Amino acid sequence: MKIQRWVRFQHMDAVCFGTLEGDKIRVYQGDMFDAPEPTGTSMQLADVKLLAPLVPGKMLAMWNNFHALGKKLGLAPPAEPLYLVKTPNTLLAPGGTIRQPLCEGKVVFEGELAIVIGRRCFNVSEEAASDYVFGLTCANDVTVADIIARDPTFAQWCRAKGFDTFCPLGPVIAQGLDPAMLVVRTTLNGEVRQDYPVNDMVFSVAQLVSKISKDMTLNPGDVLLCGTSVGVGSMRPGSTIEIEIDGIGKLKNRFE
Numbered sequence: 001m002k003i004q005r006w007v008r009f010q011h012m013d014a015v016c017f018g019t020l021e022g023d024k025i026r027v028y029q030g031d032m033f034d035a036p037e038p039t040g041t042s043m044q045l046a047d048v049k050l051l052a053p054l055v056p057g058k059m060l061a062m063w064n065n066f067h068a069l070g071k072k073l074g075l076a077p078p079a080e081p082l083y084l085v086k087t088p089n090t091l092l093a094p095g096g097t098i099r100q101p102l103c104e105g106k107v108v109f110e111g112e113l114a115i116v117i118g119r120r121c122f123n124v125s126e127e128a129a130s131d132y133v134f135g136l137t138c139a140n141d142v143t144v145a146d147i148i149a150r151d152p153t154f155a156q157w158c159r160a161k162g163f164d165t166f167c168p169l170g171p172v173i174a175q176g177l178d179p180a181m182l183v184v185r186t187t188l189n190g191e192v193r194q195d196y197p198v199n200d201m202v203f204s205v206a207q208l209v210s211k212i213s214k215d216m217t218l219n220p221g222d223v224l225l226c227g228t229s230v231g232v233g234s235m236r237p238g239s240t241i242e243i244e245i246d247g248i249g250k251l252k253n254r255f256e
Contacts, residue, residue, distance in 0.1 A: 065227030
């Protein structure tokens, strides 16, 4: 399958979408997830502002989905996907600034592969799951790690991961990639901090889509963050964080 890369962008006052072909964007119209049609026009990438490649309805973030990190933390592989809700206010475009929240605590980066759902999906089999995946993108599941266990009576996962700007996505949604062949690389201020293979996941892309679809309906534009592996670390204000996956590109953001 030919690799196709979808982008969403702003040109003057208009928000548009299309496919990225080199330095040129072929503009489409309609619904990205439902038979979009080319307009016959194109634009130079340099002439537009890239936005997050979609506006998700819901984002679900996996916990303990990589064998290497689970082993490091002394955790057994889970029997089923463990996940939390990442709220839509966290969405951030490539090049956007991750803002330090007003609360105190260590802010952590987590470079991840993210799955974008393309069709309404409920109770699908693992064998059919790929038919419901629109494509793949890069994600940074930013977290205030200190908050999670701050109250001994209640683990605050959603709050820790739910601050504004805490989920950069992009720069594209890529179609035609084999997830098992991908590697996630995270650099902080130019220094490689994460470099791990996606095929180390406890639950594969197809398994995640199938198993979660048995819990809830997944709709076009919903996003599943696949979880992260070893190398997660904290960021200081003034840092530049980059998540890179071959075939998808580089998601670059500042933390201030």
